[in-house]
Amino acid sequence: xxxxxxxxxAETATGTATGTAAAPHTSAIIATDRLSFTYAAxxxxxLDDINLQVAAGDFVGIIGPSGAGKSTLAAALSGVxxxxxxxxxxxxxxxxxxxxxxxxxxxxxxxxxxxxxxxxAQMVAAIVEDEVLFxxxxxxxxxxxxxxxxxxxxxxxxxxxxxxxxISSLSGGQRxxxxxxAALALRPRVLLLDEPTSELDPASSVQIFETLQxxxxxxxxxxxxxxQKIMLLCAYARTLGVMDGGRxxxxxxxxxVLEHIEDLETRGVNAPRVTTFxxxxxxxxxxxxxxxxxxxxxxxxxxxxxxxxxxxxTHNTQxxxxxxxxx
Amino acid sequence: MAGLLDYTDGSSxxxxxxxxxxLVLAFAVCVxxxxxxxxxxLAALLAFSLGLGFVGGIGRVALRLLWTLVRxxxxxxxxxxxxxxxxxxxxxxxxxxxxxxxxxxSLRLMDAxxxxxxxxxxxxxxxxxxxLVKVARLPYxxxxxxxxxxxxxxxFTGEMAHIIQAQTARGVPFDTKNPLxxxxxxxxxxxxxxxxxxxxxxxAAISAEARGFYLRRRDSGYKDYPFAVRDGVALLVxxxxxxxxxxxx
Amino acid sequence: xxxLRFDRVGYSYGDGxxxxxxxxxxxxxxxxxxxxxxxxxxxxxxxxxxxxLKPQSGTVYLDGVATASARTSRMxxxxxxxxxxxxxxxxxxxxxxxxxxxxxxxLSFGSMSRAEQRERAAAIADEFGFRADAEPFxxxxxxxxxxxxxxxxxxxxxxxxxxxxxxxxxxxxxxxVMDKVRARNQAGTTVVMVCHDMEVVGDFCRRMLVMDExxxxxxxxxxxxxxxxxxxxxxxxxxxxxxxxxxRFADGDDALSRAMxxxxxxxxxxxxxxxxxxxxxxxxxxxxxxxxxxVT
Numbered sequence: 001x002x003x004x005x006x007x008x009x010a011e012t013a014t015g016t017a018t019g020t021a022a023a024p025h026t027s028a029i030i031a032t033d034r035l036s037f038t039y040a041a042x043x044x045x046x047l048d049d050i051n052l053q054v055a056a057g058d059f060v061g062i063i064g065p066s067g068a069g070k071s072t073l074a075a076a077l078s079g080v081x082x083x084x085x086x087x088x089x090x091x092x093x094x095x096x097x098x099x100x101x102x103x104x105x106x107x108x109x110x111x112x113x114x115x116x117x118x119x120x121a122q123m124v125a126a127i128v129e130d131e132v133l134f135x136x137x138x139x140x141x142x143x144x145x146x147x148x149x150x151x152x153x154x155x156x157x158x159x160x161x162x163x164x165x166x167i168s169s170l171s172g173g174q175r176x177x178x179x180x181x182a183a184l185a186l187r188p189r190v191l192l193l194d195e196p197t198s199e200l201d202p203a204s205s206v207q208i209f210e211t212l213q214x215x216x217x218x219x220x221x222x223x224x225x226x227x228q229k230i231m232l233l234c235a236y237a238r239t240l241g242v243m244d245g246g247r248x249x250x251x252x253x254x255x256x257v258l259e260h261i262e263d264l265e266t267r268g269v270n271a272p273r274v275t276t277f278x279x280x281x282x283x284x285x286x287x288x289x290x291x292x293x294x295x296x297x298x299x300x301x302x303x304x305x306x307x308x309x310x311x312x313x314t315h316n317t318q319x320x321x322x323x324x325x326x327x
Numbered sequence: 328m329a330g331l332l333d334y335t336d337g338s339s340x341x342x343x344x345x346x347x348x349x350l351v352l353a354f355a356v357c358v359x360x361x362x363x364x365x366x367x368x369l370a371a372l373l374a375f376s377l378g379l380g381f382v383g384g385i386g387r388v389a390l391r392l393l394w395t396l397v398r399x400x401x402x403x404x405x406x407x408x409x410x411x412x413x414x415x416x417x418x419x420x421x422x423x424x425x426x427x428x429x430x431x432x433s434l435r436l437m438d439a440x441x442x443x444x445x446x447x448x449x450x451x452x453x454x455x456x457x458x459l460v461k462v463a464r465l466p467y468x469x470x471x472x473x474x475x476x477x478x479x480x481x482x483f484t485g486e487m488a489h490i491i492q493a494q495t496a497r498g499v500p501f502d503t504k505n506p507l508x509x510x511x512x513x514x515x516x517x518x519x520x521x522x523x524x525x526x527x528x529x530x531a532a533i534s535a536e537a538r539g540f541y542l543r544r545r546d547s548g549y550k551d552y553p554f555a556v557r558d559g560v561a562l563l564v565x566x567x568x569x570x571x572x573x574x575x576x
Numbered sequence: 577x578x579x580l581r582f583d584r585v586g587y588s589y590g591d592g593x594x595x596x597x598x599x600x601x602x603x604x605x606x607x608x609x610x611x612x613x614x615x616x617x618x619x620x621x622x623x624x625x626x627x628x629l630k631p632q633s634g635t636v637y638l639d640g641v642a643t644a645s646a647r648t649s650r651m652x653x654x655x656x657x658x659x660x661x662x663x664x665x666x667x668x669x670x671x672x673x674x675x676x677x678x679x680x681x682x683l684s685f686g687s688m689s690r691a692e693q694r695e696r697a698a699a700i701a702d703e704f705g706f707r708a709d710a711e712p713f714x715x716x717x718x719x720x721x722x723x724x725x726x727x728x729x730x731x732x733x734x735x736x737x738x739x740x741x742x743x744x745x746x747x748x749x750x751x752x753v754m755d756k757v758r759a760r761n762q763a764g765t766t767v768v769m770v771c772h773d774m775e776v777v778g779d780f781c782r783r784m785l786v787m788d789e790x791x792x793x794x795x796x797x798x799x800x801x802x803x804x805x806x807x808x809x810x811x812x813x814x815x816x817x818x819x820x821x822x823x824r825f826a827d828g829d830d831a832l833s834r835a836m837x838x839x840x841x842x843x844x845x846x847x848x849x850x851x852x853x854x855x856x857x858x859x860x861x862x863x864x865x866x867x868x869x870x871v872t
Contacts, residue, residue: 065746066718084533109537120482121527122534124474126334126451134453137547138539146549166336168481171614182538198744201614201772203812228746231817268748273775273817277842284846285853295817299824305853306832486668492628493668496661497728498652498685519671522713 028053034091046072048246061233064243065268079108113188153185173204234293274298341383346458353442355565359572360438369434376441400433458552584634594620596790612787613812657734666724676708718749738769
């Protein structure tokens, strides 16, 4: 049951559907099939009929207003639901092709490494190095390999210089990176992060996303990130999922989802300012403008529209799909 | 800004001692303090603990801790003077037996607290649990519980400090000079602290499980904790402290 | 008359200087943002403002009174409006079992009669759309933040200090909080807000203090400071997207650049660009149907 990557691109490109009941696809490293979940103490479902396919190698952002079920979805993808939080669980989550109910939480975490929202609560050690060590010891990595694995993980995140520092002396952004390194040391195929930048300043937030992008591109690690800051997702994610009231209401390439800008705003999700701008511009002028999601794109779209060179608009939007400029 | 029980990194002799040796040493001071009733020896034990702090390079932490303990013990001291009626009165309600007993109890309390807190401040919780598992053969589950409890102490004291600041800022008179009033104001705040700690402990448990906690065996630990000559010396000191306590009783 | 005045204020936590020789003043009725990266000293400055921290050197004056000689809890409920502070984490503030008790608690240490406390608390609960008997810890994160804000506003503070009031909120909740704050500011309350979101700063604040490593780097209106490139690198702040966009056209000499360069928000940019673009499209005759970019 090893997934093949050939159909990945096509699958993501056409997976624009708003809750389409697509059959579990073999190229998906994580797939949910009509997933619904109600907490034991809850009255209404926290997740309602979710069909999410995450292709191997994708960079997925999940956004939505508070109470939309984002953290519950993260818990379901990481196996915390149904293994830790109890409730009524319908449908299925397949991690690397296997049903999450049939694997233990620890087994799932061999594929999916999760960085939870409360960084302080998940730290087990006083020193950076020992924090990274914890998982390696538990998973029985041969002792001869351990120092190398620790070094690699710290290097990947770019914090080799923090190795001997005490965690209590680190800034929020640095702690986030330590948690990321500890997760990476286990060599997961999927990294799942729940609001990693909620307590960080803009510069540290960008740094975390730069790191995630590098891991995604260079190591081929699938990244799923729950994030409130739409501008970061637009600059770094390839696929966007929008949740509202426990449902996955939009899911597809970032630009495709942002085409629903008006619907997003009624749900309490704002588009980046430049997107609102080009959207308004396009409505006023009509032709010749693609919907842009970053400042870089907007600048070039404006210049092109102004110079009148934008005759083949379809071609232009295609060409811009790979522009992921920093904010 | 090291809080209570926060680990302070370093390479002093104390840092390099086996975690178990440190534990034994701390308990030896404790035992000695309860064996002896000699006020001079109790004071000497306190000086020894303070010395440990300076050897470990955390002299400032030690002094601050001592100051906190002195304040608590001064309160206890006065309370005891009030209640102990035996002996001959020397001044107002104060009796000679009262002074001796109150001093003994206060010193013992300081002696019992100081070394343990100071030695824990120069020991990583993960090393302590590692040594307990590998050397003392404690099941990992218990060692991890102990380690987590220790780790959460500074987290919760920090959280409490935040809560008190937030309440002061909205007009609750925590900055009053009256200590009894302060205690009566703090008690209701245990509710929000409890609510947030339950959530955090859940997070810690989930995260440990996701990182393979249940796969761990006794020999999983990467580090070993061999005993060195300095450990032997420290254990001799520990034995000597207790022996001296018996002698000067 | 300045409401808040920092006069050569210094504060250090022991392991490093948090605030160094800081001087500025804020007049009554201002709406000021305090920006800078984590560790720049912003939170320390807010705590110096209401006396939670006392300056180790220099003096902080709140409405003419040095904070060093006043108790924070008294300043919080000073007659004629004290200083109210909203913390980043609302859960540190909440300690009662119902929304009404929680809000009324802010008034309970003053001289107000119990009936009046309940009445004012009920009015605020109503304004914020809370059920008076709702349980605070059953509310969502965003609602708890609003409750914490309501509990601060019920005391009708003359100075309102907000430490990242929009952190952890979704966009709609963020606007709800900011609208309440703006309404109070328009009624005369002095507002000082620590904020990382430059879009929010650009939309709501009229003055911006930029801090870095405990020092004041710049003081001015958001519009002028957002255009100073030297600040971006030093204080790690990025201007709002529409200003970034305008800056891309700052050096150009064509009609588009001249139109875009001075714009600061969506509306001004639209007004500047639309006449140019519609002339273009009509000229080159490419008035086709609206292109749904990216949809296959």
